[in-house]
Amino acid sequence: MKKYKNIILGLPLLLLASCDGNLDVTQPDVISAEVALRNLDDLETALYGAYAELRGSGLYGEATLWLPDLLADNLRIGNSNGGGNRREANWQYTSGTDIGTWGGSYELIFDANTVINNSDAFEDGRKKNRIVGQALALRALGHFELLKYYAEDYGRNSTKLAVPIVTLFEIGKPARNTVAEVYEQIFDDLLLAKNLLNNVDKDPQENGPFYFNALAVNALLARVSLYAGEWQDAVNYATIVINQSQLANPVDYASMWAEDTDGEVLFAVAFATTGDGRIGSDLLDNSNPSAPRSTFTLSNDMATLYDEVNDIRFNSFVLINPLNPPGANDQNDDVYLPFKYPGRGGERGLNNAKVLRVSEMYLIRAEAYANISGQDALGSADLNTLRASRITNYVNEDLSGQVLKDAIQVERRKELVAEGHRWFDLKRINQGVQRGTDCRGLTISCTLEAGNFRFVFPIPQSELDANENIIQNPGY
């Protein structure tokens, strides 16, 4: 009896001794920061953490993929749209309408900075070059996506406001840098990335075009140079890419869209499983193939640009609504449905987001030539090369001057629809939006004149509320 009594009394004393030590708990399902980045392999996982940010809805999940087409004249609100993106499509956005690019890009930049700024601890070498080079490219891409939506203009030396440059983590209230400063940072990062990636232990694209290698960095340099109006640089970078790669032939081209084969893709954001998102389903819900739901449709203006018979792009990008073939139902004009991302392996809407392709390099070079005096013929030749590989029985044209420039923009629409270009192209070349007969139904705003303040997106109110050093864009 007494023995048990003693044990009972002894129990709490045992517990007393052991409790406080239990306050330092290691949570089993997260990684403590102290042990997260011990070697280059760890740094590489942090790099893939950064890549994963690209799938966000503020980036290639939505806002930098097809939203720019909806904002302009390539896509429009479909008749069965339940409410999604109507405010953007009708230019009724306010600072409270956050498309997610602001937050999403800075998350990407933060993750890229984690890689770059923790790399000093490790020995230099080709493996480190491969990791840090990609992180620099991602940081540049992040700043560029921000510049596209939020900068007041795109001039290379513009002192207008762009976005804060972030290269170090700090909980602060940074003010907006100028457009010129942001370009400076982007070019610095890309050039350094290119150098590092030219000297690596293995090609980052070993397992597919889902990572930045030197060629993809060149392609991005070409695009940024085009935005900056650095025509000769654009020509040079595009030429490097064109010389090292090929336009997809018609067979490869079709399977590149339908089945995500590599084709002419220079860089794509991987959507590996449906858990990562279905970029195509947001555009077109085709779960009932006999009655697809037209959340968004291609504008008639856009769809009728194609030569339906000879242009492979019509068949690859456009689905004729089986419920409403042309002329069947006068009241319902949901005829041309955006089908650029039909889903690979029969998995509806599951496709990788193509960010950089060889076709775009031809279009960039053509446009750059067209802007350098005396180079129109070269520009026209690039345009012909591209068209010839897309259109059967294509007959070369010899274009020049404004006609050439206009033709290039039309070609960009046809080639790059739903890849996130049109809105920025219009802003870049200072043209307005004319929706014409596509302005009907749920599309209630018809024209936006060139240079309208709506071309520059409002900085999200949440940023203004948290950071008084940010100056809102004019008009909001």
Next chain:
Amino acid sequence: MKNQLHLITVLLLMFIVQFSFAQNMKITGVVSDGSGPLPGVNVIIKGTNQGTQTDFDGNYSIRTSTGDILVFSFVGMATAEMIVETSNTINVTLKEDSSKLEEVVVVGYSKKETKKLTSAIATIDKKQIENVPMATFDQILQGSAPGLTILSGSGQPGDAARVNIRGFSSFALSNSPLFILDGQAIRRLDFSGINPNDIESVSVLKDAAATQIYGSRGSNGVIVITTKSGKQGKATLEYRTYTGISIAPRYNDALRPLSSSQLISLSQEIGIGGVINVGATPEEIEELAAYSEDWLDVLTRDGKTNSHEISMSGGNENTKFFISGSYFSQEGIALRSKLDRYSLRTKIDYSKNRFTLGANVFLSYTSAEDSENEGGFSRSNPFYASIRTPAYDRAIDPITGDYAAPLDASQSSVQNNLERVNTNDEDRKTKTVMVSLSGRYDFNFLDGLSFNTSLNIRNNRRDNRTYVDPNSVDGRRRQGGQGSLNLSTSERTSFTITNSLQYKFNINEDHKFNAGLYQEFVSDNSDGFDITTYGLNQLTVIDGATEGTETNGFIPDFGGFNSVSNLSSYFATLDYSYLNKYNVTAGIRRDGSSSFGSNFAFGNFYSMGIGWLISEENFLSSVKAINLLKLRVSYGTVGNQNISDTAARPIFTSTSYNGLAGISSGLSNPDLKWEETAKTNIGLDASLFKNRLKINLDVYSEKTTDLLQNVPISRTTGFSSQLRNVGSLKNEGIELSFSTINIDSEKFRWESSLNIATNETTILKLNDGESFRLGRFLIEEGGSYPEFNLVKRAGVNSANGRTLWYDLDGNLTETYDLNNRVNVGRAAPKYTGGFLNRFTSGGFELSTLFSFSQGKNIYNVARTSLDNPTKISRGSVSTNALRFWRQPGDVTDIPDPRQISNYFTDSGWLEDASFIKLRNVTFSYNLPNSVLEKINLSGMRLYLQGQNVYTWTTFSGLDPENSSTDYVADYPSLSTYTFGIDVKF
């Protein structure tokens, strides 16, 4: 841990040993209480420790000698002494003890005499609980105590109410009180497993003197639930049953669906909608317009409720037991929603010599099915779908009898909702095991000193299953296009170990002391996993899934979590009473939490309370009208430590990219400190006019410092917010309750009680005075909280049909500008309370309970869609949409649909959610003793009850009693009518 369990079990067995004694004369007899035999009466030979107990029929037999005195004692009865003479038979009738037991109330970790309380505590006793059968006990609290706001929030059977005591003391952390069931913390999720009739009492601890003993967990108040124990005496057996029905809801005029013809003419007018999309012919349109489906009627039902419960209790001087078993089943009003509960509770208390041991074992199993997407802005939420589904879409095809297809197949994600509900499943099974073992030892070397220990283990396992039919529209949308089956399991195990030394002593009769020294350790471990499989065949179990390959899309998804949190505490209490007139309580507690960074892992909390029984003073003894008058004052500090386990520790989380593992850094704050609330409470308790009028008044002020908040930070950091200690706020309020006995005659008795409370929350100070936004609220120094801060809508410009807002100067503008946000209304009620009346006559009793809430506004999110005519592009809308502006001069609140895309967030969607509810009406009849004797029962009660009978409100949704500040067609609380019988054998 396992060893300790073993040990205590062995000990329990050890003590159940009987002793016997031999004497020279055998006395037998029967002990009764006048109405029948009394089992469990102690029969002791005076001056010895020899004795026995009466058996179930009241018989005893004992060996003794002539001249001995037998002492018969029983709880609640006056002790009787009989001298043993020559007769071998001694029958005794015990009388009820006239000196009443002091009323006691359960406070944290102990019980106290009500008179000596120094703190603000409200109690709900078992009579209130037993008389009001409900699915879960939290619903019974509604309207029953001042300062306690209970919002049922959802009618989903078994869903726990949101409970709030005395306003909001935190932005980022939960404002829900701590719930303690028999010594261990439980969560809201656990409520549905508890049989309300197992509860003996519920104590609501409000001020610091009451809650401080819970230290870092006490800032939102504490609700202490004590389950029933066996009582010494006659064993009782009770059976209770009830059956009832919950009535399907109807829409009110403020928000109702369009009829088919209304929808069709709206479509034709604005050129949008299903009939346009499909190009319906005039003949087809005529046919469609002729029939309107009532989708609310289709998707809801009158739900049935059934309950059966058996309980046994009894005991003798040494051993007491309580056993109950129950089955409860309730159907919700939304199709598919239901709860089945099975519970078993066994409680045994044993005491012998200086040891007291208790074992409390509770098992419950619940199986619930949920209504899909409850309160979601989704077409699968039946209360939203019932307006959004076009009335011309039938549920059942009248010719084929099959589910009818919607008219516009291109709106294909909008499956026939009836089909969706009937072919898909979402069910949830919860198993709970709670075991408490407790021991007490009274030391022999010092009177009044005892050691107490309790070990509580709770294991809770939840299994969820979500099945999406491969043939359904939703099933085609899943990965691989052939449905999906999701199984998830989560398990949570907590240990609570409490040890204490208690010392009770007096210094002459004037000074009474009670001191306690405690040590406690609480550990919580949760883990879980889930898997979603695809490619289902006919089977609705995981075997029906197809193995995934590279090409078929059926690769399963999986996930999981595991987290641990520990709390280690030491605390001490002291109660002192002088002449029973002046009572002082004091406490101190030190808590260490694993959730905080090492910089601030520990927090100290203390309290003091003083109670002065003025009515015991000589100068009041001559005032006959005053039976009791007490003044209470208390002050103390409590904390809130319930932050995420990783908020204070730098971590990386995992992700993946293209099949490669990735990691991403989180944002932590190692400098996080505990929120601390300093509570001041002044209370007055009075009982007047022969206790016919009782008044309780409490006035409080609670200041919370080091408020935790996810402060919005510049997104350029890569994060949107960081958890920080941001400032301080204050809650001030008054709680008042009156209880009266209005009529008290032999034949008729009428009692009333009214309670009312008001609370104001004010932001005192913010770091650097910087205001910030929290959802729809603006947090600024000096501001009240929570208060909607929105752009103020002025209406619709009758000249052009555009929405008009006010700018900051009060001028009208057509520009929606977030810089024009102003405070437009409270999001918390100003006054809450309840009003109870009870009428008794003979065996009949009628009681009515009203509860009310005044001053809260709700942001009606549902109407931002339901009132928008252009939303008929996919479905239907409410009749409000018909009022849209058509031509200059139209005065209306719905703007021109040809000029707006989506509605903006503004004050126009704010609605006054004040209400008065007839919460409960019960009419019951207790059979008289004369009848009971004939049918051999000791009690029988029959009753009819209505719950949530009627609501007076101007709110347009189905139920203003919404737990959130937003309304998205939430599941309304159930309006239930029951008939029940309680039988005591």
